[in-house]
Amino acid sequence: MSITSRFWISLILSLPMLAEMILHxxxxxxxxxxxxxxxxxxxxxxxxxxxxxxxxxxxxKKHHSNMDTLVAIGTATAYFYSVYAMITHxxxxxxxxxxxxTFVLLGQVFEERMxxxxxxxxxxxxxxxxxxxxxxxxxxxxxxxxxxxxVGDLIRVKPGEKIPVDGVITNGSSAxxxxxxxxESMPVEKHTGDRVIGSTVNSNGTFLFKAEKVGSDTMxxxxxxxxxxxxxxxxxxxxxxxQVSNIFVPIVLILAILTFLVWYVLLGTSVANALIFxxxxxxxxxxxxxxxxxxxxxxxxxxxxxxxxxxxxxxxxLEAVNDITTVVFDKTGTITMGKPAxxxxxxxxxxxxxxxxxxxxDSEHPLAAAILAKAKAEKVSPTAVTDFHAVEGKGVEAIVxxxxxxxxxxxxxxxxxxxxxxxxxxxxxxxxxxxxxFVGIGDEVIGLxxxxxxxxxxxxxxxxxxxxxxxxxxxLTGDNERVAKAIADQVGIDSVIADVLPAxxxxxVQELQKTGKVAFVGDGINDAPALTVADVGIAMGSGxxxxxxxxxxxxxxxxxxxxxxxxxxxxxxxxxIKLNLFWAFIxxxxxxxxxxxxxxxxxxTLSPELAGLAMAxxxxxxxxxxxxxxRAKITSSVSKxx
Amino acid sequence: xxxxxxLIIGLLLIGFITWWFFGKHAIATETASVADDIQQIDxxxxxxxxxxxxxxxxxxxATLNFTRRDPSSCLDRVVFPDFGINRELxxxxxxxxxxxxxxxxxxxxxxxxxxxxxxxxxx
Numbered sequence: 029m030s031i032t033s034r035f036w037i038s039l040i041l042s043l044p045m046l047a048e049m050i051l052h053x054x055x056x057x058x059x060x061x062x063x064x065x066x067x068x069x070x071x072x073x074x075x076x077x078x079x080x081x082x083x084x085x086x087x088x089k090k091h092h093s094n095m096d097t098l099v100a101i102g103t104a105t106a107y108f109y110s111v112y113a114m115i116t117h118x119x120x121x122x123x124x125x126x127x128x129x130t131f132v133l134l135g136q137v138f139e140e141r142m143x144x145x146x147x148x149x150x151x152x153x154x155x156x157x158x159x160x161x162x163x164x165x166x167x168x169x170x171x172x173x174x175x176x177x178x179v180g181d182l183i184r185v186k187p188g189e190k191i192p193v194d195g196v197i198t199n200g201s202s203a204x205x206x207x208x209x210x211x212e213s214m215p216v217e218k219h220t221g222d223r224v225i226g227s228t229v230n231s232n233g234t235f236l237f238k239a240e241k242v243g244s245d246t247m248x249x250x251x252x253x254x255x256x257x258x259x260x261x262x263x264x265x266x267x268x269x270x271q272v273s274n275i276f277v278p279i280v281l282i283l284a285i286l287t288f289l290v291w292y293v294l295l296g297t298s299v300a301n302a303l304i305f306x307x308x309x310x311x312x313x314x315x316x317x318x319x320x321x322x323x324x325x326x327x328x329x330x331x332x333x334x335x336x337x338x339x340x341x342x343x344x345x346l347e348a349v350n351d352i353t354t355v356v357f358d359k360t361g362t363i364t365m366g367k368p369a370x371x372x373x374x375x376x377x378x379x380x381x382x383x384x385x386x387x388x389x390d391s392e393h394p395l396a397a398a399i400l401a402k403a404k405a406e407k408v409s410p411t412a413v414t415d416f417h418a419v420e421g422k423g424v425e426a427i428v429x430x431x432x433x434x435x436x437x438x439x440x441x442x443x444x445x446x447x448x449x450x451x452x453x454x455x456x457x458x459x460x461x462x463x464x465x466f467v468g469i470g471d472e473v474i475g476l477x478x479x480x481x482x483x484x485x486x487x488x489x490x491x492x493x494x495x496x497x498x499x500x501x502x503x504l505t506g507d508n509e510r511v512a513k514a515i516a517d518q519v520g521i522d523s524v525i526a527d528v529l530p531a532x533x534x535x536x537v538q539e540l541q542k543t544g545k546v547a548f549v550g551d552g553i554n555d556a557p558a559l560t561v562a563d564v565g566i567a568m569g570s571g572x573x574x575x576x577x578x579x580x581x582x583x584x585x586x587x588x589x590x591x592x593x594x595x596x597x598x599x600x601x602x603x604x605i606k607l608n609l610f611w612a613f614i615x616x617x618x619x620x621x622x623x624x625x626x627x628x629x630x631x632x633t634l635s636p637e638l639a640g641l642a643m644a645x646x647x648x649x650x651x652x653x654x655x656x657x658x659r660a661k662i663t664s665s666v667s668k669x670x
Numbered sequence: 671x672x673x674x675x676x677l678i679i680g681l682l683l684i685g686f687i688t689w690w691f692f693g694k695h696a697i698a699t700e701t702a703s704v705a706d707d708i709q710q711i712d713x714x715x716x717x718x719x720x721x722x723x724x725x726x727x728x729x730x731x732a733t734l735n736f737t738r739r740d741p742s743s744c745l746d747r748v749v750f751p752d753f754g755i756n757r758e759l760x761x762x763x764x765x766x767x768x769x770x771x772x773x774x775x776x777x778x779x780x781x782x783x784x785x786x787x788x789x790x791x792x793x
Contacts, residue, residue, distance in 0.1 A: 031743060079741030086717025086740055087786075091695045094717075094785055096742045136743055143782070257754030266784065273785045278691035282684050289680045293673045316744070319783035323749075 029075070031140060035133035038076035041068045042130045045123040062114055062122075069107060069122040077103050077129045093277035095316050099132050101281065102310040106636060109303050119300060121636075128311050128640030135644025139316075142651040143324065153252050153334070156208050156227045158190035164236070181239040185230045193226040193242045200235025204228050209248060210569075210585045211337030254339050254582070258330040263343030265605060266322045273315050280313040280620070287624040304636060308623035312639035313616055316647040321608035324654035329601025332658055337569075337584035338594045345580035348563045349598035353544030355494055355591065356537060358558075359505035359512065360394065360481060361551045362568055362588065363519055368395055368481040370402035371462055374453050375475020378408070384467045384477055386410040387424055387435045395465065398479045421506055421529040423465065433469040435477075437508060439527075441466055446473045461514030463507055487519040490588035493664060495520070497595065504528055504536055504548075504558070530554040534561045549591055551575050566591055589664075596664040604657050608650045615646045699723040704730060709771075715748070715759060716740045719779075719788040726792045732769040738762070747782030750790075756782075 045065055048058040058064050077100070084100040087093055106125040113120045162169050164182035174192055177183065182198065185191050191204070203215040206228040215231050218224060224237055226246040243249065284306045291302035322343070330340050340346055357363050373380055385403040388396035389410040403410070413426040413433075423436015434440055438454075445468060446454075454464045454476055462478040491501055501521045505512045505528060512526040525536055533550075534557035540546045541563065548555070548562035552575060559565030559578035567579030569586045576582050581598075583590040619642060621627070623634045634642070700721035702709035709730050714720045715738040726732045736748055738759040748767070749756045759765050769790065777790040 083717060083740045083742035083744070088690075088717065090718040090720070090722075091691055091693075092718045092786060093691060094742065094744050096744065140743060140746075253754065256756070260749050260751050260754055260756045262751045270784065270787075275692070278687050281687050285680050285684050285687075289677055293677045293680075296673075315785060316783055319785050323782070323784060 029079075031133060031136050034076040034079070035130065035137050038072045038126065038130040038133055041072050042123070042126045044068060045126055049123060062120055065120065065122040066111070066114065069110075069126045072126050072129055073103065073107055076133060077125075080129075093281075095277075095314065097277050098280060098310050098313055098315075099128070101284075102307050102636065102640075103128050105303060105307050105310070109300070113300065121300070121304070124304075124307065124636040127637040131637070131640040131644045133644075135648050138648050139320075139651055142648070142655055143320075145655050153248065153255065156190075157248065158192040158227065161192035162186075175243070177239055177242050179239055179242055182236055183239055184234065184236050185224075186234050187230060187232050189230050191224050191226055191228050191230055191237070193239045194246045195224055195226075195237040195239045195241070197222050197224060197235050197237045200233055202233030202235050203231045205231055209251065209337070211335060212585050212587075251334065251339060251584070254341060255330060255334045258340055258342050259327045260323075261326070261342035261344070263322050263326060263347050263602075263605065265347060265609070266343070269318045269322065269609070273319055276313070276315040276318070280310060283620060283624065284309040291625065305623070305625040305633075307636045308625075308634050308639040309620055311636050312619040312623040312634065312643055314612075314619075314643045314646045317612035317615060317650045318609070320647055320650050320654075321612050322605050324651050325601055325605045325608055325657060328654050328657040329597065329604065333594070333597045333601075336590075336593060336597070338590055338597065339582040339584065340594070340598060341580050341582070345564055346598045346602050348545065348580070349547070349595055350602050351545040352499065352547045352564060352595070354500040354502060354540055354546045356502045356504050356540060356546055356548045356558075356562070357521070358533075358548075358550035358552065358555050359503055359507060359515060362549055363487045363503065363515065363521075364481040364483050366394065366481065366551075368398040368463070368479045370398050370477055371480045372457060372478035373475065374450065374457075374478070375467075377475070380467050380475030380477065381406060381408050382411070383428065383433060383469060383474070384435050384465075386413050386428055387416075387426055387433060387467075389413070390416055391418065391424055393418075393424075394481075395463065395479055399465075399477060420531075428469065431470050433467075435465055435467045437463075437465060441468075441473070445471055450476060455510065458508055458510035459514055461511055461518060463511050483515055483519050484588060486587055486589050490591060491520045493589065493592040494595075495522070497592070502540065504533055506530060531557075533558040537561050547591075547595075549588070551586075566594065593662065593664045596662045600660055600662055601657060604654065604660075608653055611653075612646065612650055615642075619646075697722050699725065701725040702727070702732060707731070708733065710735065712737065712764075713788075714739065715745050718786050722787075723789045723791065726769065726771050726790060728771055728774045728792050730771060732771050734767045734769060735764050736767060737764045744783055744785055745781045748779060749782060749784075750777065750779045752777045 044058060080096045080100040083096040103125040106121055110120040110122045158174060160171050160173055161177050162184045163172050169184055177193055197218055197220050201219040204218050205215045206212055206225060209225050209228055227248045287309050288302045288306035291297045291305050326343050333340050360366050381403055384399050385408055388399050413428050416426040418424045422440040425434045450473060457464050457478040462480045465477050466473050467475050494501055503516050503521045503524050505526055507526055509526040512524045516524045528536055537546055537548055537558045538561055545563040547564040547566055548558045549566040550559055551568035556574045556578040559567060565579040566581045567575045569582060569584040581594050622632060623639050625633055698721040702711040709726060709732045711724055712735045715736055717740055736759055738745055738761050747756060747758055755767060757765055757767055771792050774792050779788045
């Protein structure tokens with residue numbers, strides 16, 4: 029029988045006893061008196077409270093106990109004592125057993141509903157998927173179920189349709205609403221060659237795209253998987269309740285027996301009064317509120333942040349965010365756009381660019397891409413080089429036309445090779461936040477190339493928001509000190525650690541950890557160690573898979589302002605967990621002594637019925653408080669906070 | 671006289687509760703049976719989990735068949751935090767849960783309220 033029907037049965041059968049309780053002072057008597065009460069309560073005990081007994085007994089045999097143990101013992105004590113009292117013509121309290129059962133079931137009915145509410149965020153995400161796709165097969169468009177779409181398929185999407193899987197547009201353009209995945213409310217313009225994300229909604233154009241990721245590889249599936257894991261993860265704070273829940277019920281039973289002994293043996297009250305106190309103790313204790321406090325809040329918090337495009341991987345991360353004092357940023361691609369461009373060439377520009385292009389033709393460095401792009405625009409083509417090798421964190425060297433040539437930063441240089449004039453020019457360019465590379469052949473530096481990677485428009489606001497939170501901001505970069513400083517000044521970062529070799533990033537983070545907990549924000553492959561070492565690793569969504577894998581928080585939108593939002597929602601969720609635990613503990617710590625009659629002297633006591641009501645609502649209030657996290661205001665000083 | 675007797679019974683009861691719940695008792699442990707390269711094990715959910723400790727072989731796909739017989743809503747979900755699994759267990763229905771056995775280790779599982787626990791050992 030369902031909990032709901034058990035509740036209705038016990039409620040209806042309890043009503044006559046409630047009427048008797050209220051109307052008794054006015055002279056109304058329940059027809060049949062105690063006999064009616066006996067019959068009504070017996071039915072409630074057998075039908076509505078029976079399952080409590082079943083469960084309690086099954087646990088007992090395994091040396092376990094749970095909330096049902098308490099409810100079963102509490103109601104049975106009241107019931108059987110009343111039967112005994114009836115036989116010996118003393119006052120009965122059948123109604124206690126009946127009301128406690130009703131209240132506890134009422135609490136469970138609500139709680140069940142709320143718990144389902146808390147856990148359905150993931151299902152909602154899964155339901156976002158399109159069901160079918162229009163796929164080009166043998167030159168014809170046919171409609172096939174989503175599960176039959178494979179990598180390489182050409183798929184057509186019409187206005188208003190959902191994009192079925194991840195891929196790249198091959199023909200056409202459109203504005204696409206990506207809010208369900210990234211949380212970004214403005215539609216994004218996409219053209220041929222741009223990536224589209226499965227489950228996002230096409231608004232105005234028709235286009236063809238090639239499927240690249242299907243099934244469990246799509247971004248949405250990955251997000252769903254991440255959120256599912258996060259929602260069911262353990263927060264370290266839960267260890268406490270894990271321990272408590274194991275010993276909670278037996279201890280309450282012992283306290284109840286002690287309560288009875290103190291009242292009956294020491295204070296000499298009647299059996300009935302002593303029993304009422306003991307039953308109240310058993311009934312008011314609620315281990316469920318403790319057990320529900322953390323998981324429900326975690327579930328709602330991580331689900332809500334996922335909707336904002338912020339993926340928090342687990343409860344551990346959520347808890348760590350709370351103690352963060354410093355936020356460290358990688359520069360390229362995190363604070364800056366990650367698309368460097370050549371701005372100045374000093375020296376014989378044709379010769380410098382030509383040599384630079386030859387040297388960088390095979391390099392994978394982002395700065396090389398900038399130089400090659402410039403060369404393409406100026407129609408400069410590379411000459412062949414031999415003996416090419418990259419010097420990590422410094423530059424590259426090779427043989428061009430029989431002479432040793434190089435391109436790289438000042439670490440690659442020997443002091444005397446640069447003229448004083450070039451040195452000055454370099455310093456001036458660096459002060460403008462431009463990265464300077466030296467180009468040389470033989471022993472002589474023939475020129476400079478200045479490359480600039482502009483900071484993102486939103487970086488300044490993002491940093492300001494973090495500083496408003498009282499956090500220290502640090503920028504970590506392989507770039508030259510002056511360039512780094514110039515960028516840092518533009519966006520308002522407190523301090524700069526420049527000239528860091530890629531392999532050293534993690535070490536620098538560890539050094540910063542000596543003074544407090546550190547969050548690291550980055551996106552590249554070389555950021556992965558630092559993301560792992562940091563107390564909280566925040567990976568930008570545009571980043572490489574390995575960076576996303578290493579991060580504890582992933583920002584889908586690639587918007588630096590989300591760092592602040594991520595911190596805000598993590599803190600909010602963790603504070604809610606603490607609040608829940610606080611109430612759950614306080615409730616038990618205060619409730620049990622009151623129920624035991626410690627404050628009898630000042631007239632403060634709890635009847636078993638009230639204790640049952642309180643118990644029912646303690647776990648309900650904890651779950652409600654978690655569900656309300658969905659509505660709570662997330663205070664972040666960055667604009668457009670969701 | 672009666673009160674002394676009640677006192678003694680009460681104290682005995684406390685002693686019994688302490689021994690029964692806190693004393694050391696054997697934990698039901700079972701190793702999954704392997705057939706056709708799949709290992710399966712039935713878990714009965716009634717006042718806890720039996721068996722409470724399950725040993726699985728590494729690398730062999732595993733299925734745990736949970737059947738809840740307990741009416742308590744305490745046990746109406748089973749959660750494996752390490753695997754991201756949170757499954758509802760409708761009373762009396764067998765629910766099969768696939769476990770990824772590629773990594774050896776000890777993994778806890780718990781009921782939805784984190785009151786009842788079980789342990790999975792993959793080796």
